[in-house]
Amino acid sequence: MVIYHLIQLLKQQPIRGEVILVPNCNPVGTNIKAGEYTLGRFDPVNGTNWNRGYFYDESLIHDFAQSVQDEESIEQIKERFRQQIKQILADKLEEPWGIGLAQRLNLKLQQLAFDADFVLDLHNGPVSTRHIYVPEYAKASASLFNIPHVILIPNKFAGALDEATFCPWWTLQTLLSDKRQQLVEFGVEAFTLEMGSQEVINFSEGEYDADSILAYLNAKGCLLGSDVQPQSMRRIATMLKNYKVLYTQQGGMVEYLAKPGETVKKGQPLAKLLNVDELDTPNATELMLAECDLIPMLHFPSASILSGTQLYKCFTEYFEL
Amino acid sequence: MVIYHLIQLLKQQPIRGEVILVPNCNPVGTNIKAGEYTLGRFDPVNGTNWNRGYFYDESLIHDFAQSVQDEESIEQIKERFRQQIKQILADKLEEPWGIGLAQRLNLKLQQLAFDADFVLDLHNGPVSTRHIYVPEYAKASASLFNIPHVILIPNKFAGALDEATFCPWWTLQTLLSDKRQQLVEFGVEAFTLEMGSQEVINFSEGEYDADSILAYLNAKGCLLGSDVQPQSMRRIATMLKNYKVLYTQQGGMVEYLAKPGETVKKGQPLAKLLNVDELDTPNATELMLAECDLIPMLHFPSASILSGTQLYKCFTEYFEL
Amino acid sequence: MVIYHLIQLLKQQPIRGEVILVPNCNPVGTNIKAGEYTLGRFDPVNGTNWNRGYFYDESLIHDFAQSVQDEESIEQIKERFRQQIKQILADKLEEPWGIGLAQRLNLKLQQLAFDADFVLDLHNGPVSTRHIYVPEYAKASASLFNIPHVILIPNKFAGALDEATFCPWWTLQTLLSDKRQQLVEFGVEAFTLEMGSQEVINFSEGEYDADSILAYLNAKGCLLGSDVQPQSMRRIATMLKNYKVLYTQQGGMVEYLAKPGETVKKGQPLAKLLNVDELDTPNATELMLAECDLIPMLHFPSASILSGTQLYKCFTEYFEL
Amino acid sequence: MVIYHLIQLLKQQPIRGEVILVPNCNPVGTNIKAGEYTLGRFDPVNGTNWNRGYFYDESLIHDFAQSVQDEESIEQIKERFRQQIKQILADKLEEPWGIGLAQRLNLKLQQLAFDADFVLDLHNGPVSTRHIYVPEYAKASASLFNIPHVILIPNKFAGALDEATFCPWWTLQTLLSDKRQQLVEFGVEAFTLEMGSQEVINFSEGEYDADSILAYLNAKGCLLGSDVQPQSMRRIATMLKNYKVLYTQQGGMVEYLAKPGETVKKGQPLAKLLNVDELDTPNATELMLAECDLIPMLHFPSASILSGTQLYKCFTEYFEL
Structure with missing residues (x-):
């Protein structure tokens, strides 16, 4: 529903960069049912969570940080890091003995995500109100969405797409800031947005959420000539723990x-x-x-x-x- | 939930007769799940509806009507009819090759139901408001419950417990009224009460429904010294078709x-x-x-x-x- | 598997008429799973059997029989009967309030089936050996397949595709034979073939079954210049009851x-x-x-x-x- | 099936020690179905594997090893280690916010398992032949069962009950052997035995497997006056990797x-x-x-x-x- 509204809104809005929308990330989440309700969190064959098969290897990031030359620019580092991670993902997808379905789908998503500066993973929950997972280093961005509840998460990979996306960048910029004795920032952010209840569809709520995402993108300079702003609201946060x-x-x-x-x-x-x-x-x-x-x-x-x-x-x- | 409240209310209320409460009619309806929601309408092994395995054979009722003697009283006829139907149900449960699980459970329920004068089959629906299925001959009883929507059903067995209960009595009283040239009534009634949405539990709504059932039972003379009355409300009806x-x-x-x-x-x-x-x-x-x-x-x-x-x-x- | 082999064999074999192959009749039977095994007998949303939503109305056949003129040829009657039934099926598919998924799929299959002279409904069972359902009037055809076990079924519609196909023709030819005082035969036959166990695939067994079907089609004159014959084997039969x-x-x-x-x-x-x-x-x-x-x-x-x-x-x- | 035969055999066989048999470890593994087959590997509500919720914390074992006094005997160390781990398991089961169903069941099993010297976790697989998981330090015990295929697993906790049982003991004996400069052995062993195919039951195969387990127990001195021996057979092994x-x-x-x-x-x-x-x-x-x-x-x-x-x-x- 949010993607539908984003399409309508972005058709009328010039953008800087490219927006990739992925409306469906697993084979059962949209319209396979057991009983009257929708399945979608795990593979019904083996119970595998559809959202925990991403790749993360902290030692690789340390090795990469070692390899960074003093003269490399931020853009050069980003480009080289992306190529390296994406090559590893491509290799994993070509394992000669194959890989499981959930992992295959996750790695393909991760290939898309690792090319992006801003990754928004849209979820819904059982019976739920809006909340957002925000990495601690990007806490300032929490107020750029129209979402009143914020969970601040540390630099620890626990399996989800947002972590698989921001943990490498966060780790790398921490290591390079140490190494260069100055703040290194890549400007890459990833969030999990929880939109609401899984078995409720509402067109106007969907439009509200699309507006919220535009406000973030505008704040990040992705929209040309837009004046969309995040709403003023009380925002409550807690630490993940x-x-x-x-x-x-x-x-x-x-x-x-x-x-x-x-x-x-x-x-x-x-x-x-x-x-x-x-x-x-x-x-x-x-x-x-x-x-x-x-x-x-x-x-x-x-x-x-x-x-x-x-x-x-x-x-x-x-x-x- | 309704049965819980009925128990609380009936503990303080002298009754005429016997009330049998059956809180659970199939093995998956309470707490077996596939995904986060409750199954319960059909056997997950073979798709058999848990509520369509009741016995009904119209020719048996015609035969029974033939066998009724002029001198038999209503009570004698009721008693003899009950014995005959219950014997058939018992025989079916003892089939040498066995019977399927849904049918077995249904026949056991039907044994209980065929002993009763008033059978209330409590259901819930997907996302639903209160409504009740009422046999046309018992239309007057529709206003004895606190249920604003009424479906009037004809004397045609389509498989459910209420029909399996009232169709034999309705058919028999119609045949005997013809035969005796006077109105024969057995006073047996059966209803399906749809209480609301299947995945919503609410204690006060449950108490409201228990009160509604007491109002019906009181009107039928089952409660001693009670002044519980059905609420005055606008009641809307439609024919099943x-x-x-x-x-x-x-x-x-x-x-x-x-x-x-x-x-x-x-x-x-x-x-x-x-x-x-x-x-x-x-x-x-x-x-x-x-x-x-x-x-x-x-x-x-x-x-x-x-x-x-x-x-x-x-x-x-x-x-x- | 059988259809795969039929395609290979029929590519090399000139045929009289048209063969329509339907490899998949419901949305879950091929590759939707709950647990490691394949679902497929019923709609997981509501338990509806995927093979019991066909149309049959005996009174229509009586009316049609009445309408047959003495001068109408067998071919004219067949053509007119087909048009009438197919029109009813088309009307049902266009019901303004819609119809359920299983019924919709069944009626579409039935439209295809009612055009055919020979309808073979290929099934498999839990853990099973080969057997075939044969209408009693087509008993002679039982020996044209390479299937050792035969169930002879009466002219009584119980919901399946073979019955939905042969019951109308059988009824009509019985009525017209009476009316014309001579044997009327339309030569339309329908069978349910049970090929074996649902979770076992075997290429050579599939080829054996394809050969068996060709033997039947050849005996019915559908193959040009073929000498494929049913195997000589002991065939055991029982009545459906x-x-x-x-x-x-x-x-x-x-x-x-x-x-x-x-x-x-x-x-x-x-x-x-x-x-x-x-x-x-x-x-x-x-x-x-x-x-x-x-x-x-x-x-x-x-x-x-x-x-x-x-x-x-x-x-x-x-x-x- | 194996437990049934063990009961029959152990009734006639004096034993040293206590044998605890747990025939059912999760609420759906025996007779809850979706479709015609048995579920059982994961919680159908949320996909959680029923066999991955055990507790393991390597740092605790290091701390414990530090606390061991030179004069403590093997039996004293075992007893004290057991008490400590079991206390942690009991505390986890009493978490004020509760724990998930799979984890709760697993911790209760682990409480039983941590008291035992020999833990045999009996499994079956999809379509499978007999094989056994054996920790590398207990490789000699692989030949005490009548199982021809052996997987040797390293001292790395990957979530299963056998690992949750042997990893603490293996780690502790390694640390203490270092500390004491002599081989410390606790004689605790744990194995996962894969008996065969999940949807095949065979009484004589079950008896064969019960005999196999008795042979192991006899070799470990648990049977009095028994001469049951492992069969002589070719045993093939591979490393887990x-x-x-x-x-x-x-x-x-x-x-x-x-x-x-x-x-x-x-x-x-x-x-x-x-x-x-x-x-x-x-x-x-x-x-x-x-x-x-x-x-x-x-x-x-x-x-x-x-x-x-x-x-x-x-x-x-x-x-x-």
Whole structure:
């Protein structure tokens, strides 16, 4: 939906550079179903997450940093680094024994992503409000989108496309800044944007999100003669380590009392559970209370839960940006 | 959820007769999942609908009607008819070559149901508003529940539990009324109550529905000393043949513009589709308009649809009850 | 696999008429998976069998029979009947409220099938040996294929494509034979061919099956200058009512002792079950014995079964053809 | 099946120590199905592998090794190490925000496993022959089972239960051997035994595997007065790094020409593919040839494959043990 609106908006807007839009990144995410709902997070054959097969090897970046000559310009370094990483990705795709489907698709995406200065990975969540993952070094860019919730992530590759994109550049610029004793910046940024709930489509919300992306691109100088600006809004942030998952202890039916985006104080109720095996006992219901002040970003999309279900993901220790 | 509240309410309420509550009718409907959502409408092994394996044989009812003696009282006829049908169900459950799982579960339910005077089959739908299926001969009972939408169904067995329950009694009382030249009534009624959306649990809505059921039971004389009454409300009805399914012609993403329970006039928009294969063409979007005046009862629960998807089920040719 | 070999063989073989090959009849049967195995018998959204949405209305055939003029030739009648049925199918595909996906696909197949004189619906089963469904009126054709097991089916529409194809012709020729007091035959035949096990592909077995089909087509005069003949073999048949399903009474692990195609005498073991909840009790294992002399055609493909599982489908009361 | 036979055999066999049998390690592996086959490798809600949630922290083992006193005996060290690890596992199970279902089940298994001297993790594969994963330090034990194919694995935790069990002990004994300048051995061993194909149950094969396990236990001194011995057989081994997966490049139908356990020479055919989109072109079929001498241990269980499917897992660079 966001890509649809971006196409409409960019048709009327001169741009500097090239915009590549990838509307579909895995073979089941759009319209393969099991039951009435859409699958899409993992390969139904083997459970492989469609978004964890990217390549990252920190030692290669150290080796590359060693190889950088004093006289190389930022642009020369960027170009040479891109060629090297993209060659490795191409080699991996040609492994003689082959590679798995998720990894193959991921490496092809990564080839596209590694050519770009700005990579925006658009996601949605179970039942969710807007939030964005921002690398700490690009914290200033968090305010360029119309997204009120910000997760600041460290320079640690945990498998996702945004990390596979920014970790190499961040590591390299850190190493080169040390080496050259001056700030080296490549201006490459990557973000994961969580747009909302996976089973809700809304044309006007999609247009809002497309505007938000244009505001970022404009701030980065990609739009010619545009005056699109990020909205003024209160932005709340947390560090990735304080973005916490609340798991259930038992299964049953659940009413979600706290809605994504709402502030919940310590001790306030998050959810009320009905234990279907104890309907006629005093243990029939259970309130789950907030362990601390928090803001839920998303909750599980089904009213029927098992033990060990990711019930909520929450901002804790949050602060205003 | 409704059963939980019924238990709480009935603990404090003397009753005439016996109430049997069956909270779970198939092995996957509560907490087996494929992806994040709950399965439950059909056997995932073979696609068999969990609610279409009931027994009905019209010729047996004709034979039974023949066998009724002039001197038999209503109660004697009821008792003898019950014994006969329940014996057939028991025999079917003991077939030497066995029977399929769905059919086995259905016949066991039907054994329970055929002993009862009032059978309420509680369902939920995809994204749905409250509605109830009422046999035409029991139309007067439609106003005893707190349910604003009523589907009147004819004496034709189409496979569901309510029909498997009321069709034999309706047929028998029609045959005997003819034979005796006077109105014969057994006072047996069966309904399918659609409570709402399948992936939404809400304790207060569940209590509302439990109250609605008590109002019906009270009107039928099952509660002692209760003054619970059905609410006064506008009730809209349609005949089953006018309860229509709208199927999609093509797949894509969909925004549901008409909400369940809302009145939609002919020509007004129901849904807006995004054709993901045509994002950059004039065919990217399509409005689906109402073919006639209608009220949607439910829509498909996912925002991603295929061609031939049941997008909406709608009251047409509806009238006030 | 059979279609692949038919293409290779028919390239070198002049034919009379037209051969239409449909390699894929539903959207999930080829390469959509849940787990490691292939789905394909039913729509994973709603459980609808992909092969039960064909059109059949016996009263239309009676009406058509009434309309046949004494002077109409067989060819004229066939042509007119085809046009009428195909028009109905086209109308159904254009229903203003749409139709479900399975029904849509089935009606399109049926449009193709109703134009043909010979319709061969190629299937496979769980773990299965070759068998064929043959309408009783075309029993003589059973020996024209290289298939050793034959199920003779009556003139009763139960939902499948072969029945949707032959029942109208069979009914019509029966009515017209009565009316004209002479044998009327249209020469239209339809069969369901069960080729073997669903998760086994074998190129040479596929070629054997393609040869078998050519033998039939040659006997029907469709091949020019071919001397391909059906193989001489013992052919065993049973009536559809004697083709019986054996269901399990309890779940567990199962060793299939009787292989598809093997003769099993009454009282001999079919399967040995391990009850996983009773591993340390005398009830840990259970032998399932044949209730009568039988030949299994297929058994369930998994070693883990539930209660009510279709364990075997068996010929009983079988005879040599 | 193997546990069933172990129970029968151990009932008649005095043992030294305690044998704990865990017949079922996840909620879907036994009898939950999607389609006709059994799921079981991953959580169908989120794709999490049921066998990768074990705890391992190498730094803890280094700290523990530091804490070991010169005068501590092997038994004292074992006891203290067990208590420490089990306390950590217990703490993790009590995390205030909860943990995911797969991890919870895994940690409970790991609590059991960390108390044991011999841990045998019984698995099965898609279509598979018997093979066993053996830590390099316990290579001598490979010949104590009746399993002809052996994969030798290094001291590197990759997530499975056997590694989660032996890596801590191996690391600790290596550190203490260094520290004490003498060989320290704890005698703890853990193996993953692959018994065969996941959808095949056979009582006599199960008994063979139970005998194999008794032979190992007897060699380890766990059986009293038993003379059960491992069979004399040719045993083939490979290093884990040479146990290679062959992925497909394209989807289609596949005939598996090489059977698990068969020796295949470089250049010999492994599989023949049918490209269903090219049935009438010269690209309809494709032979996949062995890149080097190899022995397949298993192949994919379905005849319908996608691109990027794990077609075969193969021993390469293998040698006689």
